[in-house]
Amino acid sequence: MKYLHTMVRVTDIDQSLDFYVGKLGLKELRRTENEAGRYTLVFLAAPGDESAQVELTFNWDPEVYGEGRNFGHLAYEVDDIYALCDRLMKAGVTINRPPRDGRMAFVRSPDNISIEILQKGAALPPQEPWSSMPNTGKW
Numbered sequence: 001m002k003y004l005h006t007m008v009r010v011t012d013i014d015q016s017l018d019f020y021v022g023k024l025g026l027k028e029l030r031r032t033e034n035e036a037g038r039y040t041l042v043f044l045a046a047p048g049d050e051s052a053q054v055e056l057t058f059n060w061d062p063e064v065y066g067e068g069r070n071f072g073h074l075a076y077e078v079d080d081i082y083a084l085c086d087r088l089m090k091a092g093v094t095i096n097r098p099p100r101d102g103r104m105a106f107v108r109s110p111d112n113i114s115i116e117i118l119q120k121g122a123a124l125p126p127q128e129p130w131s132s133m134p135n136t137g138k139w
């Protein structure tokens with residue numbers, strides 16, 4: 001068995017591509033427009049890791065999507081967590097969980113999908129309340 005993708009429904013495909021591609025740094029692999037079903041699918045992946053994909057589903061007819069508590073987050077490993085969070089912050093993305101420990105951060109997509117950012121090579125932080133994280137002053 002092989003992991004293929006996680007599908008998330010988005011309310012605005014341009015806004016989502018601006019976030020996932022323009023800001024987070026994923027790349028668009030392919031897309032399909034389904035006239036009969038009235039939807040667009042866009043497949044994204046991190047450059048160099050095309051096998052782990054996100055499938056953005058955009059329904060042309062507006063829908064209100066509840067937030068299923070059973071869905072947690074999409075997680076990405078990065079070479080420099082501070083550089084990415086700095087870039088995201090300057091692009092207007094809220095850093096919901098700042099990378100104070102240099103290991104883990106969280107941001108949200110335009111549709112409030114949680115995105116976990118993990119520093120490559122860093123051990124996961126101990127499971128403690130974020131507020132107790134030592135603040136290096138940058139965040």
Ligand SMILES: C[C@@H](O)C(=O)SC[C@H](NC(=O)CC[C@H](N)C(=O)O)C(=O)NCC(=O)O
Pocket residue numbers: 007009037039041055057059
């Ligand atoms: C291409 C393959 O990876 C798919 O996931 S297609 C699955 C298909 N998607 C749709 O029909 C998209 C539009 C639909 N209105 C929707 O919002 O899902 C499908 O079966 N979707 C149902 C589902 O629960 O995923």
Ligand code: NI
Pocket residue numbers: 005007055
């Ligand atoms: Ni799918």
